[in-house]
Amino acid sequence: xxxxxxxxxxxxxxxxxxAQEPVHADGSLGTAADLGRLCRAATRALHLSGAAVSxxxxxxxxxxxASSDDVWMRIEELAFILGEGPCWDAFESxxxxxxxxxxxxxxxxxxxxxxxxxxxxxxxxxAFPLKIGLARLGVLDLYRREPGELNDDDxxxxxxxxDLVTTVLIDGQEEAGDxxxxxxxxxxxxxxxxxxxxxxxVMIQLGIPLSDAMARLRASAYAxxxxxxxxxxxxxARVLVxxxxxxxxxxxxxxxx
Amino acid sequence: MxxxxxxxxxxxxxxxxxxxxxxFDLIEFLxxxxxxxxELVGSSAAGLLLADPQGVLQFMAASxxxxxMLELFxxxxxxxxxxxxxxxxxxxxxxxxxxxxxxxPHFAPRAVAAGFASVHAxxxxxxxxxxxALNLFGSxxxxxxxxxxxxxxxxxxxxxxxxxxxxxxxxxxxLTEQLQGALNSRIxxxxxxxxxxxxxxxxxxxxxxxxxxxCRDNRLGxxxxxxxxxxxxxxxxxxxx
Numbered sequence: 001x002x003x004x005x006x007x008x009x010x011x012x013x014x015x016x017x018x019a020q021e022p023v024h025a026d027g028s029l030g031t032a033a034d035l036g037r038l039c040r041a042a043t044r045a046l047h048l049s050g051a052a053v054s055x056x057x058x059x060x061x062x063x064x065x066a067s068s069d070d071v072w073m074r075i076e077e078l079a080f081i082l083g084e085g086p087c088w089d090a091f092e093s094x095x096x097x098x099x100x101x102x103x104x105x106x107x108x109x110x111x112x113x114x115x116x117x118x119x120x121x122x123x124x125x126x127a128f129p130l131k132i133g134l135a136r137l138g139v140l141d142l143y144r145r146e147p148g149e150l151n152d153d154d155x156x157x158x159x160x161x162x163d164l165v166t167t168v169l170i171d172g173q174e175e176a177g178d179x180x181x182x183x184x185x186x187x188x189x190x191x192x193x194x195x196x197x198x199x200x201x202v203m204i205q206l207g208i209p210l211s212d213a214m215a216r217l218r219a220s221a222y223a224x225x226x227x228x229x230x231x232x233x234x235x236x237a238r239v240l241v242x243x244x245x246x247x248x249x250x251x252x253x254x255x256x257x
Numbered sequence: 258m259x260x261x262x263x264x265x266x267x268x269x270x271x272x273x274x275x276x277x278x279x280x281f282d283l284i285e286f287l288x289x290x291x292x293x294x295x296e297l298v299g300s301s302a303a304g305l306l307l308a309d310p311q312g313v314l315q316f317m318a319a320s321x322x323x324x325x326m327l328e329l330f331x332x333x334x335x336x337x338x339x340x341x342x343x344x345x346x347x348x349x350x351x352x353x354x355x356x357x358x359x360x361x362p363h364f365a366p367r368a369v370a371a372g373f374a375s376v377h378a379x380x381x382x383x384x385x386x387x388x389x390a391l392n393l394f395g396s397x398x399x400x401x402x403x404x405x406x407x408x409x410x411x412x413x414x415x416x417x418x419x420x421x422x423x424x425x426x427x428x429x430x431x432l433t434e435q436l437q438g439a440l441n442s443r444i445x446x447x448x449x450x451x452x453x454x455x456x457x458x459x460x461x462x463x464x465x466x467x468x469x470x471x472c473r474d475n476r477l478g479x480x481x482x483x484x485x486x487x488x489x490x491x492x493x494x495x496x497x498x
Contacts, residue, residue, distance in 0.1 A: 055440060062440055132429030173432040181439045193447045197461050200451025200487060210487050236461060
C-alpha cells in the first residue's frame with residue numbers, strides 16, 4: 001500500500017505514527033522521551049518486536065538514548081558489551097545493515113554478537129545509520145523475534161523513521177545549546193558512566209591505552225557471562241582488579257588496590 | 258515564442274542537479290546560477306541576493322563583478338527591483354529603467370549610468386518562504402517574453418531548493434558536531450575520574466574533586482584536562498603524582 005509513495009509522504013506517515021503513539025506512562029518529556037515514543041511507534045507500525053536508538057562515535061556505541069521497552073535496552077547494549085554487531089557496521093559504512101536471520105548470519109562477522117542475540121531470543125536485526133550530510137550521529141536498531149526479510153517498502157519507511165530520529169536529536173541539540181546535550185540524553189548515558197570510569201581505572205592498572213582497556217573490560221564481561229555494567233561496577237568498587245598478566249582477579253576484602 | 262533553446266535549458270538544469278550532489282560550495286553554486294541565468298536569456302548581467310537572518314538582502318554572487326555592478330546589487334539592500342520582489346514574493350519583469358526614477362531614486366539612475374535599459378528580479382521562493390532574489394539586467398527594453406520569464410523562475414526555484422537543502426544539511430552537521438563534542442566531553446571526564454581514582458587510590462568522587470580543583474587553580478577547561486590525562490597521565494605531574 002505504501003508502494004509508490006514519495007519521501008514526503010513517507011515522512012508524513014512516520015510523523016503520524018508517532019503522533020498516534022501515547023506518551024510514556026511516566027509522563028517524561030524531552031528528547032530521550034520523544035525518541036522512546038518514536039521507537040514504540042516504529043515497532044508497532046512496522047510489526048517489529050523492538051527498537052532502540054544508540055548514539056555512536058569512532059569508538060563505537062557511546063550510549064543508548066531510547067528504546068521501545070526496557071527489554072530492548074538490554075539487547076541494544078549487547079553491541080556495546082561485545083564491541084561488535086550490525087550497528088557498528090551500519091555506522092561505519094553509513095548504510096543499513098540488514099540481518100534477516102541472526103542464527104544463520106555469518107558467524108565470522110559478529111560471532112559473539114550473533115550468539116548473544118540468539119540467546120536473548122532475537123532472530124532478526126536491522127541497523128540503520130543516523131546521518132545528515134557528512135555527519136553521523138548513531139544508529140536506529142530494529143529487532144524481530146522471528147527471522148524475516150525487511151521488504152523494500154518497509155525499508156523505505158524505516159528510512160523515514162531514521163530521518164525523524166535524526167531530526168529529533170538535532171532539534172534537541174539546538175535547544176540544549178553548544179556544550180550541553182539534549183534533555184534526557186544525560187540520563188540515558190548514566191549507566192555507561194561507570195563503564196567509562198572503569199575504563200580509566202583499567203588503563204592505569206594495566207598501563208595500556210584507553211581503547212585496549214575497554215577491550216579488556218569487554219573480554220572480562222564475556223568470560224564471566226556478566227554485563228559490562230556489572231563488571232565496571234566491580235572495578236569501580238575495587239572488587240575486581242586487573243593485573244598486568246592474567247584476566248583479572250578478585251582480591252580479598254580489604255586488600256585495597 | 259520563447260527565445261530559449263530547450264536543449265540548452267535542459268543542460269542547465271542537469272548541471273544544477275549535478276552540483277547539488279557533488280561536494281557543494283555555496284558561492285560557486287550561486288555564481289553558476291547567475292552565469293547560466295544571464296547566458297540563457299542573453300542578459301547583460303545577473304546577480305543574486307540572499308536575505309540575512311535579519312531579513313536584509315545581501316549581495317552573494319554575480320555573473321559580472323565590476324565595481325559599478327557590485328554597487329548596483331548592494332544598493333538593493335534598501336531599494337530596487339530585488340527589494341520589491343523580495344517584499345512581494347513576486348517577480349519584477351521588464352521594468353523600464355528610464356522611467357523608474359521615481360520608483361527607485363537611488364537604484365535607477367545608477368543602473369542607467371551603467372548602460373542598462375531594463376531590469377528583472379525573480380524571487381527565490383519555496384512555498385511561502387522567500388529567501389532572496391535573482392536579478393537580471395538588459396540593454397534593451399521589453400526583451401524578456403513570458404516563456405523566458407517562466408524558465409528563469411524555474412531556474413530560481415531549483416536554486417532555492419538546493420540552497421534550503423544545503424542550509425538544512427549544514428545546520429545538521431554543526432549540531433551533530435556539538436552533540437558529539439558534548440557527549441565525548443562527558444565520557445572523557447568519566448574516564449579521567451577513573452584514571453585519577455586508580456592513581457591516587459581514592460574514590461571516583463574524590464578524583465573528580467581533585468580534577469575540578471586542579472582545573473580551577475590553573476584556569477583550565479575540565480574536558481581539556483580530562484582529555485590530556487587519559488591521553489598521557491604523565492603530562493600532568495601535579496595532578497597525577
